[in-house]
Each structure stands twice: as structure tokens, then as C-alpha cells.
Amino acid sequence: MEGARHMGTAWSGRLPDCSWLRFFGEELRTVREQLGLTLREVAAGTTYSFQQISNVEAARRTPSQALARELDRTLGTGDRFQRILTRVLADTFPTWFTSMADEEAQATQIRIWEPRIIPGLFQTEDYTRQRLRWANPHLSSDELDEAVAARAARRHILTRDQPPYIWLILDESVLLRPIGGPTVMTRQLHHLTQAAETPHLTLQIVPLTATPHPGLDGPLTIWTYPDRPDIAYIDHPHTPHLIETPHDVSDTTLTHNLLAATALDPTTSLDHIHTLTKTTYGA
Incomplete structure (x- = not known):
């Protein structure tokens, strides 16, 4: 997204204190707020709607691989969200x-x-x-x-x-x-x-x-x-x-x-x- 500073790949793969799905949403919120962006502004930088981004951030929807790639590109986070998504999908089932x-x-x-x-x-x-x-x-x-x-x-x-x-x-x-x-x-x-x-x-x-x-x-x-x-x-x-x-x-x-x-x-x-x-x- 234009104006978003690069967040790098700081996520180290640490184990969260919650499910990986909720952790994905919390990381999205953290990065978004650090960049001073609203949910609508994040959505505007992707091909996804405000409601879809909101549901992911609230852990009501599992993000797709395409969305994870777009978030990394839009927020300048390297491959952070793609890497977290691999844990989300691994944690999906009993x-x-x-x-x-x-x-x-x-x-x-x-x-x-x-x-x-x-x-x-x-x-x-x-x-x-x-x-x-x-x-x-x-x-x-x-x-x-x-x-x-x-x-x-x-x-x-x-x-x-x-x-x-x-x-x-x-x-x-x-x-x-x-x-x-x-x-x-x-x-x-x-x-x-x-x-x-x-x-x-x-x-x-x-x-x-x-x-x-x-x-x-x-x-x-x-x-x-x-x-x-x-x-x-x-x-x-x-x-x-x-x-x-x-x-x-x-x-x-x-x-x-x-x-x-x-x-x-x-x-x-x-x-x-x-x-x-x-x-x-x-x-």
C-alpha cells in the first residue's frame, strides 16, 4: 500500500498463547495499527472487501493463501502472514x-x-x-x-x-x-x-x-x-x-x-x- 512503511519479517515463529487463527488476526491488527491504517484502508490495498478483512482480523474466517500474500504485499511484511498461515492451516483440524x-x-x-x-x-x-x-x-x-x-x-x-x-x-x-x-x-x-x-x-x-x-x-x-x-x-x-x-x-x-x-x-x-x-x- 502506498505510504505503508516496510515492516520486515520480524515474526520469528514464536508460539502464541491462543489459536493460530486468532494469532493471525492479532498480528494483522498489530501491524495495521502500527502503520496507522484502518480496516477499510487495508482492504482498499487488496482485492478483498472490508468485511472479509474484518472477519479475518476477528478470527471469524480462515484467511486464504492469496489473502496472506496480498496482506504481506500491502503491509510490507515480507512473508510474515504467509508463514503464520502455514501454522493456521496445520492447526485447523483435531x-x-x-x-x-x-x-x-x-x-x-x-x-x-x-x-x-x-x-x-x-x-x-x-x-x-x-x-x-x-x-x-x-x-x-x-x-x-x-x-x-x-x-x-x-x-x-x-x-x-x-x-x-x-x-x-x-x-x-x-x-x-x-x-x-x-x-x-x-x-x-x-x-x-x-x-x-x-x-x-x-x-x-x-x-x-x-x-x-x-x-x-x-x-x-x-x-x-x-x-x-x-x-x-x-x-x-x-x-x-x-x-x-x-x-x-x-x-x-x-x-x-x-x-x-x-x-x-x-x-x-x-x-x-x-x-x-x-x-x-x-x-
Whole structure:
């Protein structure tokens, strides 16, 4: 930004006394105030809106890599915010999920079967908030804001230059489970169908009338890479774990293939979601 003095790369990587997401916002506020800039002035030096910058500073949104680069350029901070963002993204998920998030970010193709909820990659903020509030009733407002923003960070893979190709199969019960009520679900289903109209997502629905199938054992995900064998994850109630042996990955792939054969075709699936949205949620 014109007139902003160079702040250098003084951040040394010290551990914050709060989450890395909140630390990012505090560092943004500190640098901004040192330069005598308002939020609107910072936003004017980027391609982002005042509200987006404000939400990042308040730790209500996880910043993107593009935003971190623009903040460093605008504020003259070298690579400070880009370096902090690597910690934010590493701190985004619970310990048990870190390896899954890493696989997700590296994959060129992702196959998903989900019989319970809309997968995190395709959740709206309101849907995520309602689901987390239900699953974690003891979270404070600040903790809930941070959790929602952290999970939103996963979605950056959908907007990168080369997003992964995703083949998503959902059980119809996911669409009927009214998390957050009719308004939240209507927006969620609209968001899902919009995503399915892009060339990087194939969406299929397994109707409730389908005969028993192997997907009844629980959710699964398969990641495909350009330079190494596939890895899978199964989320069975008592044995959630990553699968790396070729035989077991092959079995998981077969399950996904059988589910695809059981499901409605993509066009019929989208029509079904549109109809269900109107008849179930009145929109």
C-alpha cells in the first residue's frame, strides 16, 4: 500500500498463547495499527472487501493463501502472514484428522461416500455452525467461531488453480436430516447443487428405497495421487482409520464402485435434490 512503511519479517515463529487463527488476526491488527491504517484502508490495498478483512482480523474466517500474500504485499511484511498461515492451516483440524487433511490437500482425485451429513468440503457456514453446536454444546461463542472458520479452510482446495476431481455419493437421509432447520437446509442444498454443476464434481444420491448395500457400514474416502498409490479412510464406529495396503484400498474402491451402481445417475440425482428441496423445505 502506498505510504505503508516496510515492516520486515520480524515474526520469528514464536508460539502464541491462543489459536493460530486468532494469532493471525492479532498480528494483522498489530501491524495495521502500527502503520496507522484502518480496516477499510487495508482492504482498499487488496482485492478483498472490508468485511472479509474484518472477519479475518476477528478470527471469524480462515484467511486464504492469496489473502496472506496480498496482506504481506500491502503491509510490507515480507512473508510474515504467509508463514503464520502455514501454522493456521496445520492447526485447523483435531490431531486425529491432521493426516486426513494432508491427504486431501495433496490428492488429484477424491472419492467420498457419506451416509450421515454433508461432507465438510461442501458445507455452508450456517450448516457447519449448527452441526458443531449440536455436536459440541459446551463450546463458547469464540470457540465456535474459530471452529467454523477453521473447517472452512479445507475448502481452499476447491478454488485453487487445479482443484481435485471429486466423486461424491450421498445417502438420501443426509438430505432429509434438517440440521439447522428449513432455511439452513435450503441454502445448503442449493450450495451443493451449484457445486455439482462445476466440472470438478460428480454427485450421486443413493435413495432410501435402495436395497441393502456395503455403504451401510459407514463413510469412506479414497484419495488418488499423481505419484503414489491410493490411500483410503473408513469411518466405522469402532475402527476409524487410514488404509494403505493395496488389497484393502482395492476393497474400499470396490465399495465405492458398488455404491455408484446403486445410486441415481448424476442428472437424476440433481433433479431429486431440487424436488426434495421444494417438497421438504418449501423452497
